[in-house]
Amino acid sequence: MVLSLWRYAHLALAIISSIFLIILSLTGVVLSINAIYEKTPDLKVENFDQVNLAQVIPKLQEVYPEIISLSVDHRGFVSIDAINDEGENVKGFIDPNSGQKLTEITQQSSFIQWTTALHRSLFLKETGRWIVAIVSFLLILISISGIALILKRQKGIRHFFDKIQKDFFAQYFHVVTGRWMLIPILLIAFTGTFLFLLRLSAFQGEEQEVDVKLSETTDENSIPVADFPVFKTTLLKDVEQIDFPFIPDDPEEFFIVKLKDQSISVNQINGSLAAQTMFAKQKGWERWNLDMHTGRTNMLWALILGIASINILAFIYTGFVITIKRAKTKIKNKFKAEQGRIIILYGSENGSTLFYANKVHQQLLAAGEKSYLTSMNQYELFPQATQLLVFTSTYGLGDPPSNGTKFSHLLNQFPQQQHIDYSVIGFGSTAYPDFCAFAMQVDESLAKQQWASQYLPIHLVNDRSMDDFLNWVNAYSEKSLLPVATVASVYAEKQKKLQKWTVVEKTTVTDDNSTFRVTLKPLSRVSFNSGDLLAIYPANDQRERLYSIGKNNGLLQLIVKKHEFGLGSCFLHNLQANEVLKARLMPNRAFNLPKKAKEVAMIFNGTGIAPFLGMIDENTRQAKIHLYGGFRTENCWIKEYQDFAQRKIQQNRLSDYHFAYSRHTPGQYVMDLIARDATVFAALLKNDGIIMICGSLVMLRDVEKALDQIVQELNDKPLAFYHERKQILHDCY
Structure with missing residues (x-):
């Protein structure tokens, strides 16, 4: 029950947010690529982390007679707005050690600006920002519910990174990459949510003015910029922007230095502090969250974020594939539980085991048997039952699948009142120590029931091996004499499309012979061999009839016995020459x-x-x-x-x-x-x-x-x- 709640919560959250997550993930991939692109070429100087303002500013003042401002961006690139000796305005990235201009400052392309706006607000301004924030928060919940499902599957944190049983690619990819991308995706979701919260007034905090003791400015206490104590202790890497004094030697004009955690005004004559404002701590949080959310400060992290964004898209796709796979097998029971003669129970986590159980169920119904298919959690009294077939997988490390958790309890609660033969078919992988453990438990439990007799020894199917499954099908078909197909292609999940065949010849039955022959010619290029099967659908519904074929001079030949009320044989006998038949060719290499x-x-x-x-x-x-x-x-x-x-x-x-x-x-x-x-x-x-x-x-x-x-x-x-x-x-x- 707990597992189902987590699964439904995980699915519901994904459905609600999927469209927006697709948009945010696609734009996130683009922006992560742009973050990597912006780091090339790398204009950050080698000693950037050690050089201080007392070293940088004097050198720049030697090169540029007038400096308006100096900026350091999130990449560690230093840019300047100044006037050179020729009176020309200089704007660009520079080497702070020499003042040499390295390159022009380029603006973001209109495409990146468009992508950024879409990513931040969906072009819906404040409403869009709220939507993005909510979706980011939902992504946190999706990640948490995903963690819970993995923990349930792996029986705790100790086995979190143990092997995952591969039922099919989408399920395997979803779980395995989900574990490895867990931290990046959680960080994307958490930082995206937090950045929005920091925009709200309740989370912004207040700046704090610091009392500064002002010193008198005179010619006697004038010192060179290189000797300013505050500049000697301030590293360039901690600077965001410096506004230079507009009028040199004017004591009322200051260096305005904006650092990451504060803003200071420095007297340009004696280097004393004229003012100091401490930023709210939320500003530091915002910068850290922005760096982690965008990857703008580190190429490797930007690459990881890009991969995580791609993975979110893959998670959405594989998640829906898993959901569709679970739901696509429609159970159609012609008879009620109390009418069923052959009861088929399934325990299936991802729908694969149900698929096989349903294939057998449909064939039994087509043969006129009173077959009833239901989950193991729906076990009850079956008063007309003579056979019980149990198809079950094993979840996690030896546990029952979610629709088989109640079976042991129900088995004891509802003892059958008549003798029933049972057969258990387990699905799993020998790569895990608990291979088909739950199926074995079920077989042992049934063996202890006074009303039950083992019809066939337990059959175990490794990694959905068709040979393993057909071993059981053959054994069951031979013992029960029921027409259950022993051909692999019948149990293929992806069936080939119906092909069109022209009726070349069809003989008729006589009073002393009820056998007739149908010769067909494919209307398109089709490869087949004698011994393959032809599936027809006489009533244009799910009812399927299979016929073993012979190949004669490139034509397909059927030999059929007409039964008075036979659905397939009567349909084929009523075909006329040149009529077009739609049928599915099924390879049967095991009988070629x-x-x-x-x-x-x-x-x-x-x-x-x-x-x-x-x-x-x-x-x-x-x-x-x-x-x-x-x-x-x-x-x-x-x-x-x-x-x-x-x-x-x-x-x-x-x-x-x-x-x-x-x-x-x-x-x-x-x-x-x-x-x-x-x-x-x-x-x-x-x-x-x-x-x-x-x-x-x-x-x-x-x-x-x-x-x-x-x-x-x-x-x-x-x-x-x-x-x-x-x-x-x-x-x-």
Whole structure:
């Protein structure tokens, strides 16, 4: 709850001030560059910090018969307004040791003046200054709330600079650079706010006149300027401006010396103090804050401020990316909690884990399952549930994410009244000692519940590894026989745009055969391979249907079985020649024909033959391919497949083919063919060959059971051994 409050406060403050912060940051970058530019060339003399007025003024009076004023700016550059021996007015930067003029004084460009005005007041005069001050103060609060979030994430100040788990770039950049830019940004915000406050009368303070004992001015007590005691003790670096006496030798005319903390009047005859005014201490604060806010006195600090200003812009961008990412995954539940059969709980800090959970949820809904998705903090009684899937990340150093903090308490508060199978999927990074610690806690807690049984061992996903996640998807799909996609591109966060395809040919179903073929031609240049997937959206909504494709002479080929009320199959069957179809091509490299495999066995049932037809046709390097398939009955389509296989055998693109028919007498299944050729499959796997399987999940389970028995008997290895070596590839539904 506390974490959520800090996060919402951080977000709300950022939203309120974002537009103004963008303006102030952009202008801040420009002004920091200008501050660096103004320091070049460096006109500050080497002994500037040691030379005093008793050394400087006499030398200048030798060079210039009449001096009006001498100024020292924030950069330590000394400028003069004087008249030379030729009676010419001299204005420019000088070397105070010699009086030599170095360069003219240049005015700020109109662009910098415009930028400065925009930065200070947004061109709104006093109203704009108030807005800038408020935004600066909000930036302080944003920084403080950001610190609080990092402290919560890192479990205190001791781990403040420890490694940050990288969920995605925007989140990682936001946190890491936020830590390093913390001090500069806080100083920018604090000094900007303080400079405004110092303009208010309540903060300005008052100058203080100091009583000075005046001495009588006579010819006898006249001394040279070089011997003035006050000038000997006053360093040039402490001076802001000196106004010289208008009339030489006039005791009523004084040197008016404005220092950083006071103003003094010095008798030009005997060097005594004629007046002294101490500035309010707020003036010193103002100068320090202005130096820190602008970087005008130090090139390195100006550069840091510029980087910090750029970072503020980056923080705004990445902050909104994080927010959008958290919010973009829309949870759509067709069923209520009490109706759900498969309950999916998520614990997600930045939205990544929710994304994966929602992908699985949408596929289960599309398959007609009563799936219900909610956060772990919404755990309750689920009276119809038979499965519980928990997707959770770990926040900080082993803590639950913000929407999973209540789960342990709720788990004990709401014991389910029926038996439920559960599976836990943890997301984290092995770079941290507490890798998936919370997911492990959840798995242990569920194991202690009398009503719960572990459906699958806990699966841990390292750095959002697609292979790690697909390991769980494969295991779940095979055991549950539910059509959850095992293809990486289905779970890609950035999906490719829909492409346009022209229908070249579409066959029709017959009374004895419900299978039809669709041939498509891309309207734009698209690269694809047999085994990739085509995603269609029959109802122009989020409902997605995936089909494994074959490639034939540059055309995309689908083989589909028409179901009476099938959303995807009916849509495809109603397509007409030359009609344009919008669909998304999804690469499925894990199920493309292996380029280096010397021997491949392709096993399928029904429409699972589609990608294999394309792979065989593309087998120009003449790898040894065995084709094993199962059908219900022999029909005209089977004759076409047999003719195709015969042609490819003659072209050395196929070694042999074997079909089984379950409705013939006696009935035969593809598993029977595999058992018959057990030695072929055992030798193939032993010699690093590949087995590819496409078709129904039921067929996959039976085929793998048969293969496992074969390799254990003949190769003394479990099938899992070949799975790990990626010799078993499948795309089943």
